[in-house]
Amino acid sequence: MTPELAVAARKPLQRMLDFAETQKQRVTASGDIVKDRELFANVGAA
Helix, strand or coil, rough: CCCCHHHHHHHHHHHHHHHHHHHHCCCCCCHHHHHHHHHHHCCCCC
């Protein structure tokens, strides 16, 4: 990998990490699977 490509590849990764940092939210499951289904409604495959 060329140094130029490494620099270019780092930009979208850093944006993703910065976005994740701003989206920090504490989510705690209650243990009731029916109630907790809402917590994970918008979670899809990684």
